[in-house]
Amino acid sequence: MKRTKQMLLAATAGAALFALTACGGGGGGGGGTAADFSKDYSGSLNVWGFENADEVGTSRVDVADKTVGGNDVKVKLEAAAFDAQKFTTRAASGNVPDVVQMDRQFVATYAAQGLVMPVDKCFALYDVEPREYWYPQVIDDVAYGGDIYAVPQFYQPPAILLNTRVMDEVGVTIDDMNTSDQAAFLDAVKKMTVMDGANPSRMGFDPQGVSKAGLWMLSFGGQTIDKDGKPALDNENNVKAIEFLKEIYDAQGGYANAKSFVDSFDVFGDNNSYVADQVGGAVFDQWYPNVLTSYADQVQLGATPVMTQDGKPFTVASGSSFVIPTAAKNPSAACAWLISLTSPEAWQAAGEARAETTANDPGRHGINTGLFTGSPESDQAIRDAYVKPSDYPGFDQVIDTYYTVAANGQSFGSSPAGQQIQTELQNAVTSALLGEKAPADALKDAQDAAMRAYNQVAG
Amino acid sequence: MxxxxxxxxxxxxxxxxxxxxxxxxxxxxxxxxxxxxxxxxxxxxxxMIYSLVISFTYYQLATNTARPAGLANYEALFDDPKVMMSLGNTLFYAVLAVPLEIIFALFLAMLLNNVRRGAGVFRTLYYLPKMTPAVATASVFFLLLNGNQGAINKGLAAIGIQGPQWLLDPNWVKPSIVLMTLWGVSGTMVIFLAALKTVPRDLYEVAQIDGAGPVRRFFSITLPMISGAMFFNVIVLTIAALQTFDQAYLLFYRDTGTGAPDASLFYAIYLFQQAFRQFNFGFAAAMAWLLFLIIMIISLVQVKLGNRFVYYESER
Structure with a gap:
């Protein structure tokens, strides 16, 4: 009947309308200018961050809370991971927290939008010289247009974590795992790899080719972001890096088969890839050896840095940071809290807390892998006070390698299109490794897309 | 008044x-x-009105200001190859998913329609996937679809078939999302089940006396009698397919540290990225309106064609 048809048409139209509500906006927002930070602050402080905080996080928060507590500031901590959509919509409404934790690679994007404020004056107010207190490469990550837009924390340098049991089994030495000698490296990878049909049952080496694509490209002398913040994905050295990664994966059944195998790893569990001898080596950030301390009796570890093509140890800066939104209601309290949170005193408290955990938890086998704070001064202080030789020489060598390589880190650079550059880079590497596109073509397409994003943001 | x-x-x-x-x-x-x-x-x-306005501007979130852009955002849709790529992926998925959802949901509904004892229990069980949060479903499918260790490929291997790399092989990315979609087809199934319950039993009895077999009864009685529900489901599923977001996002984009194959870039995901990753709200709004137009056109065509085949009992 006519009415039935009308109802169907109405239902159709109604459902279709929802396609349009995907995009809305709001009012409010700020201007992206620095606040007049002052030591005379009060009120409350709202913080987003510290999801699943361990003793390192909570001990530092205690120190920072105590600092601002002296001015009767009440801190409300929302322990949640950074959510771009939530932050964006809240920014649109003007109802933002005073402090937000986010990955350092995203800071310039939000800075360019005027959503977060520069913190240079905050540092100046408390006599912090950022380029002296933090590693320069760490500060470079959060600098944009000559200003610093975030207070950084942590510096997780990636290096190659070796399974020396697998290496010994097939006669591969640590010297063979030198990425600047590509032919020897590939031979070592092939020796350690065990195939089951088309799929690997043991990977000689997991380069984490997509998630660590930037590391590989920079180690080959390439770049992802140029000094002006523009994307530089089609750099010819980037192409060489992908070609090398493809050779590594092809020696182990190809990217798709290798990735599926890696996806099945019990990364944090009792049957992790080092306990189960599923890898001969893999690129990991410094936090992973800390996870493996629980399995010290079951693993045999070593470590070596990724090398530049001229044979020098190399790593990249990565980690998180804290920003103060432009529309924050209490920027002065936020500034004081952040300076305290990342102070040598706070890191000292974190070092103590970690040492206590190490001593009280027999499952850690007395191994303290140290903390990589982003500040060389705090790193060294914690290492001197708490990182001692253990009963596990392999772990000691791993810890030493990560500490040594940290000084050789390089920043990816910062860009207002940082998020999109990162996304395009990873998608391009995925396409190239899967064989969808030739590496040069994939990077050219990624460069075009990233450049479009850059032009949209930078005008 | x-x-x-x-x-x-x-x-x-x-x-x-x-x-x-x-x-x-x-x-x-x-x-x-x-x-x-x-x-x-x-x-x-x-x-909607706000997004229409925004689509003709360069909208700045932080300052809540908008510069007039004229048709620039709409012109940019055709300059950005990712818009057409994501639209192509989405249309391909819709063409693949909708018929399979209809067939699978109707099959399940007919099975349930024939259950006499414990019908309520079975209906509840079959409806449970609809109640499962999408994140939980995606996590399970992420494991099921693993090319090496996943249960689906292990099952295929048991009968001598080498399963594909569902989540990595560009040719199998969209079918893997379709599989996940089929898991949640119970909403459609319930509509079919309700329609099947309204088909008079005496029609089947008469047809059976006249010698009609099960296939003939299905095509000559069941299908025409439930054509209204079928029509509704086709339209609603088509619209949902063209707006697909969560399945693809959860399988391929939830972890920002890993790349995703181009084949997994759906239109709604690219729209989301433009709005909330790149703050390109004007462009994203233009994308939303383009999708609206496409959905409207497809729906109108379906309504036009559907009216020829749909049987409305009350029109007799």
Whole structure:
């Protein structure tokens, strides 16, 4: 009947309308200018961050809370991971927290939008010289247009974590795992790899080719972001890096088969890839050896840095940071809290807390892998006070390698299109490794897309 | 409001005085539906109008300012190859997913329709996937679809078939999302089940006496009698398929540290990235309106074609 048809048409139209509500906006927002930070602050402080905080996080928060507590500031901590959509919509409404934790690679994007404020004056107010207190490469990550837009924390340098049991089994030495000698490296990878049909049952080496694509490209002398913040994905050295990664994966059944195998790893569990001898080596950030301390009796570890093509140890800066939104209601309290949170005193408290955990938890086998704070001064202080030789020489060598390589880190650079550059880079590497596109073509397409994003943001 | 009501009768037009009772009833009706009307006006119609305005501007979130852009955002849609790529992926998925969802849901509904004992239990069990959060479903499918260790490929290997790399091979990315979609087909199934319950049993009995087999009965009785529900499901599923977001996002984009194959870039995901990753709200709004137009056109074509095949019992 006519009415039935009308109802169907109405239902159709109604459902279709929802396609349009995907995009809305709001009012409010700020201007992206620095606040007049002052030591005379009060009120409350709202913080987003510290999801699943361990003793390192909570001990530092205690120190920072105590600092601002002296001015009767009440801190409300929302322990949640950074959510771009939530932050964006809240920014649109003007109802933002005073402090937000986010990955350092995203800071310039939000800075360019005027959503977060520069913190240079905050540092100046408390006599912090950022380029002296933090590693320069760490500060470079959060600098944009000559200003610093975030207070950084942590510096997780990636290096190659070796399974020396697998290496010994097939006669591969640590010297063979030198990425600047590509032919020897590939031979070592092939020796350690065990195939089951088309799929690997043991990977000689997991380069984490997509998630660590930037590391590989920079180690080959390439770049992802140029000094002006523009994307530089089609750099010819980037192409060489992908070609090398493809050779590594092809020696182990190809990217798709290798990735599926890696996806099945019990990364944090009792049957992790080092306990189960599923890898001969893999690129990991410094936090992973800390996870493996629980399995010290079951693993045999070593470590070596990724090398530049001229044979020098190399790593990249990565980690998180804290920003103060432009529309924050209490920027002065936020500034004081952040300076305290990342102070040598706070890191000292974190070092103590970690040492206590190490001593009280027999499952850690007395191994303290140290903390990589982003500040060389705090790193060294914690290492001197708490990182001692253990009963596990392999772990000691791993810890030493990560500490040594940290000084050789390089920043990816910062860009207002940082998020999109990162996304395009990873998608391009995925396409190239899967064989969808030739590496040069994939990077050219990624460069075009990233450049479009850059032009949209930078005008 | 006038206090009269005009009614056409066989004896001519008669004018009645509207009673206070009727006015109160009408007022109560409006009051009851007012939450929806207010919600619709603000959160749907208001958002639509706002997004239409934004689509003709360069909108700056931080300052809540917008520079006029004319048609630039719409022109940019055709300059950005990812828009067409994501649209192509989405259309391909819709063409693949909708017929399979219809067939699978109808199959399940017919099975349930024939269950006599414990029908309620089975209906509940079959509806459970719809109640499962999408994140949980995606996590399970992420494991099931693993090319090496996943249960699906292990099952295929048991019968001598080498399963594909579902989540990595560009040719299998969209079928893997379709598989996940089929898992949640129970909403469609329930509509079919309700329609099947309305088919008079005597039609089948008469057909059976006339010698019609099960296949003939299905095509000559079942299908025409439930064609209204079929039509509704096709339209709703098509719209949902063209707006697909969560399945693809959860399988391929939830971890920002890993790349995703181009084949997994759906239109709604690219729209989301433009709005909330790149703050390109004008462009994203233009994308939303393009999708709206596409959905409207497809729906109108379906309605036009559907009217030829749909059997409305009350029109007889």
């Amino acid at each position: 006038a206090n009269t009501m005009t009614v056409e009768t066989t004896a001519g037009t008669r004018v009645f005085k509207t009673s206070k009772y009727n006015r109160r009833e009408a007022l109560a009706g409006y009051l009851f539906i007012s939450p929806w009307i207010v919600g619709f006006l603000i959160f749907t119609l208001g958002a």
